[in-house]
Amino acid sequence: MSNLITVQNLTLKFRTDEGLITAVEDVSFRLRKGEVIGLVGESGSGKSVTAKALMHLNAKNAVYSPESKIILHTDEGDVDVLSLRKAKDMKVVRGGAISMIFQEPMASFAPAISIGKQMVEQLMLHSDMSKEQARKHSIEMLDRVGISDPHKRVDQFAFELSGGMRQRAMIAMALSTKPKLLIADEPTTALDVTIQAQVIDLMKNLVTEFDMGIIFITHDLGVVAQTADYVSVMYLGRLIEKGPVREVIRDPRHPYTQGLIAALPKLDDLENPLLPIPGDIPSPLERPPGCVFNTRCSKIVGDACMSVLPPDIKVNPVHRVACHIYKDEGVA
Amino acid sequence: MSDDTLISARGLSVGFSIGKGLFDKRILKAVDNVDIDIQSGSFFGLVGESGSGKTTLGRAFLKAVTITGGSATYKDGEVEYDLTTLNGAKLKDFRKRAQLIFQDPYAALSPRMTVRDIIAEPLEVMGLTSSREETDERVREIAAKCRLNLEHLRRFPHAFSGGQRQRISIARALVSGPKFVVADESVAALDVSIQADVLNLLKELQRDLGITFLFISHDLSVVAHTCDHVAVMYLGRLVESATTRQLFEAPRHPYTKALFSAIPSLDPDDEKSAQKLEGEIPSPTNQPPGCKFHTRCPFVIDKCKAEEPVLEHADGTGHEVACHRWVELMEQKAL
Structure with a gap:
């Protein structure tokens, strides 16, 4: 399978009144055609910021480190996303080759413009369809995502649709330009x-x-298990574990991933009490030195956790974890 | 209704007028003809999708919405109140005994008050303490129970994370010493790692302080872990009510079963064999005749479309269900 997007050493800070805040640090991953990656983490872990970086969509106060690279591989050649400056050039990552759907479909549609009009507008921007073709295509797409009566729905407004219907319409709209990559930020x-x-x-x-x-960005491991091929777990801006979904969920290596799975209420085990991960995710202003998880980790192995950034360790060729418990090759 | 029933409702209905003019008398029935008994000291779960009426039912028990039909009583050993007529001094007393914990800890706390003032406010408003020292004493006591540091009390809510804020909301709800607390989606806005912590805290408070919780949630796995009794709502009706064990081991209503099979499994290879629901919950302004669930039910027959099933206390186990076909479906092992 061919590569679709490659992210290398992505580090992103926000300039604020209180100084530079690190939102994402040294994140690398790649995605191939036909693959689903689940990006998991709690609020503040940097998963949405990472996704927005792919579309060059972060606010003006975002500062990318010089090593950061995001390469989009299209049929027309590679695009260096972070070097795009003009709005005209960004069309390819904003609705062209990449589309995004958001958590709250009500907030993503303009309330006073009909669904159809919004779909037609973006089709005219990103393709050379005529207005009639675009409208016909929009109705087809609405039908494809399972909206009944698409001829009628296309002229309705977002508030007239139910939550599920709105999210379907959002998906129809995102897919109507035939993007190569869909970013779904907590869509369910x-x-x-x-x-x-x-x-x-x-x-x-x-x-x-x-x-x-x-x-697929989500905090729900159940949703990831049911949708993704690969999963990447983020904590405080760092990618701490990644691998094939079955392996990561059945055999999690990082204490945080293990904690996340243990904290999840499971229907087949009602007797045992829930095991929370102690403490809270630290504020990005107070990033701990060493391993970012050391303030909540129950498996601290020594001073290294407190002072040295854990290296990426290969559990096997496809499963990686960033934790001092493990030594390269010698993983138990 | 046994002696240790705290809240008891019969035929409880809550309607909202949605008419647009003087002669338009349309009523939206958010809660329709609900019979429910909440045992004292229990952790009672109320589940359903959005639009099922679970929040409205919870608020009816707190007298935060007007009950438009049926009866509801509150009885805690010291007092007995009829919730449909409660007013004046008795209503004030009831407010001390019944409290609410909100869903969103970011919206529920005033950003301009210190944590101490937020927790103390109910005491001051209700006049439960006579001096500042006494108030502070009570605040410190409940803050410790909710695992808040005393130094936190001087700070403002913005300094806290979601989990800590929710503990502040809980402390505020519990400071007046209520017997009955409605927790409306109280962990829905929290991350899983924090959610487990807040759930464990609520359970602990229920045990230590003898509080009866009505726990409203859309998340069945959370309910399964915390509640001892669960009622399932759909479009304003109660469709099933049982102990947690009964409900999770052998659900009797097709809707309950469908809710279970919709929970995404942690096992990537677990292809859900059970039926998935088509369509969405109908609008409460345009309710279907007969069984409210028949538009989405995979087992629908003509009788379901015409006749509304009532909640049956079928076999003496206390497991109640409102479905025409449940016995038949259980025998066929269709559920």
Whole structure:
């Protein structure tokens, strides 16, 4: 499979009144066509900021380190995302080759413009369709994502649709330009479980149908297990573990990943009490030295945890973990 | 209704007027004809999708919305109140006994008050303490129970994380010494690693202070872990009610079963064999006739479309269900 996007040593800080705040630090990953990567972490872990960086969508006060590289591989050649300066050039990463769907579909649609008008508008921007073609294509897309009566729905406004319907419309809109990469930022968090299951099924089918890559951002490991091929776990801006979804969930190596899985209420085990991870994620203003997880870790192995950044250790060729417990090759 | 029932409702309904003019008398029934008994000291779970009426039912028990039909009583050993008519001094007394913990700890705390003032406010408003020293004493006591540091009391909410803020909200709700607390989606806004901590705290408080919790949630796995009794709502009706064990081992209502199978499993190879629900919950302004669930139910027959099932206390186990076909479906092992 060919590569779709490569992220190398992405480090991103925000300039604020209180100084530079590190949001993402030294994150590298790549995504191939037809793959789904789950990006997991709690609030403040930097997962949304990472995704926005792929579209060059972070606020003006964002400072990228010189080593940071994001390369989008398209049929027309490679695009160095972070070097894009003009709005005209950014079209390719904003709705062209990359589309994004957000958590709150109500906030993503303009409230006073009909769904159809918004879909047509972006199609006219990103393709050479005529208005009639664009409208026809929009109706087709609405039909594809399972919206009944697409001819009627296309002229409705976002507030007239239910939550699940709105998220479907959002997906239809994001996919209508045939992007190579879809970034889904907590797309099912605001939905009820029964609707969430429907949307997950829909997205799974669309990956195969459109042969695109998806970056699925979520805090819900269950959702990741059901959708992703690979999972990357983030904590305080750092990627602390990554690998194939089965391996990471069945055999988590990082104490944080282990803690996340243990804290999850499971239906097949109602007897044992829930095991929280003690403490809170530290404020980005007070990043601990050494391993970023050392303020909450129950498996501290020595001074190294407190002072030395743990290296990326290969559990096997595809599963990596950043933790001092393990030594390269000698992983138990 | 047994002696240790704290809240008891019969045929409880809550309607909101949605008419647009003088002669438009349309009513939206958010809660419709609900029978429910909440045992004293229990951790009672209320589940359902958005629009099922679970929040409205919780607020009806707190007298935060007007009960428009049926009866509801509160009885805690010292007092007995009829919630439909409660007012004046008795209502004031009831406010001390019944409290609410909100969903979003970021919106629930005033950013301009210190944590101490936030927790002390209910005491001052209700006039429960006579001096500042006594107030401080009570605040410190409850803060310690909710695992807050005393030095936190001087700070403002913005300095705290989600989990700490939720503990502040809990302390504020509990400072007046309530017997009954409604926790409305109180962990929904928290990260999993913190969520477990707040759930354990609520359980601890229930045991130590003898508080009865009504725990409203859309998350079945959270409910399974914390509650001892669960009621499932759909479109304003109670469709199933049982002890947690009964409900999770053998759900009787197709809707409950569908809710279970919709939970994403941690096992990537677990292809859900059970049926997935089609469609969405109908609008409460335009309710279907017969069983409210028949538009999405995979087992629907003609009877379901015409006749509304009532909550049956079928076999003496206390496991109640409102479905025409549950016996049949259980025998066929369709659920």
